[in-house]
Amino acid sequence: MRKKVSIIGAGNVGATLGLLIAQSGLADVVLFDVVEGMPKGKALDLLEACPLWGSPSKVVGTNDYTDTEGSEIIVITAGFPRKPGMSRDDLLFANSDVVKEAAKRTSALSPQAKIIVITNPMDAMTYAAWRASGLPQNRVMGMGGVLDSSRFRTFISLELGVSPKDVEALVLGGHGDDMVPLPRFTTVKGVPITELLDREKIEALIERTKTGGAEIVSLLKQGSAYYAPASSAFEMVRAIVLDEKRPLPCSAYLNGQYGIKGIFVGVPAVLGSDGVERVLELRLSPEEMELLNKSARSVQVLIEKLNT
Ligand code: TXD
Secondary structure (H helix, E strand, C coil): CCCEEEEECCCHHHHHHHHHHHHHCCCEEEEECCCCCHHHHHHHHHHCCHHHHCCCCCEEEECCHHHHCCCCEEEECCCCCCCCCCCHHHHHHHHHHHHHHHHHHHHHHCCCCEEEECCCCHHHHHHHHHHHHCCCHHHEEECCHHHHHHHHHHHHHHHHCCCHHHEECCEEECCCCCCEECHHHCEECCEEHHHCCCHHHHHHHHHHHHCHHHHHHHHHCCCCCCHHHHHHHHHHHHHHHCCCCEEEEEEEEEECHHHCEEEEEEEEEEEECCEEEEECCCCCCHHHHHHHHHHHHHHHHHHHHHHC
16 A cells, blocks of 8 residues: 655645655655645645656645544644744744644554654754654654755755765754754765865855755745755655665754764664664764754754743
8 A cells, every 4th residue: 555645734845745755656645734725726736747747646635634644654844934023932932833733633643653844943843743742752853954965965066066966965963053064974976075175165065055045045035945855855755665774864863872862953864664763873073073062952952942
């Protein structure tokens, strides 16, 4: 039987992820949103494209959580964007209510599911989803590192004039301003970029990666990036549905790895049918470790706010 992936929040990221899944025929798709009609309209539109893609996927749009029952994966993209006059903290609490409700309702209907959280501030929202779902830690994770690494890969490929396919990059830490791109673990066909680019150039590419989301927001004027974010989530969904055991950077629960305990933060993790099957511990330099710890502390501060 084809697996079912339910996407909570059928906005830009959610609907684009729905398109990628339906187009590939990887799984059936449920698009859930609180806005009436909209998820049904988008789902019908996608379903009507399936004959053209030769895809067997079923696509359903709904305002009713019961339609998500029996999902293999729940992807949470639901939430509010920041509005004028709204602080980051306001957004934190507004979105955590949305994410907690989504995690609680869906996990009750799909107790075997894996949850992938996309809603910002993502690492803290992943923690909130885990707590609300009652699922084991390995079955809840956040999407951030795949996207940040893809942005880093893009900028390196543009700089060197090589295919982005042959650029591998690693970005760790929280999905925020202090994310940690790691040049030592970033390679072009196996050659570390530290051998190919000077320090200044690498610093500039790192800076562009860190502000990659904001660069797009300022160009779009309304809303934020969604093609690359949805494609990044698709990579994680595929790794789980196909049990690929792919090492992908994602927000995973740490229980002492990297000296961090009790929070979700971006690290390389092996994704397969059990969700986060293993966290890979790299031997970081003291400088890299300090950057990761700083980033983890920012996530910790948000989680403490949620817990008070
Ligand atoms: O790397 C990453 N993790 C990110 C995160 C990359 C890109 C976007 N990132 C965040 O994902 C972004 O800051 C947002 O918090 C989410 C979703 O972004 P998107 O661009 O898709 O936002 P939209 O288009 O506003 O969609 C949000 C949808 C919208 O249709 C709302 O009606 C719906 O969420 N929504 C809800 N759905 C279900 N249940 C509830 N309660 C709800 N509230 C709003």
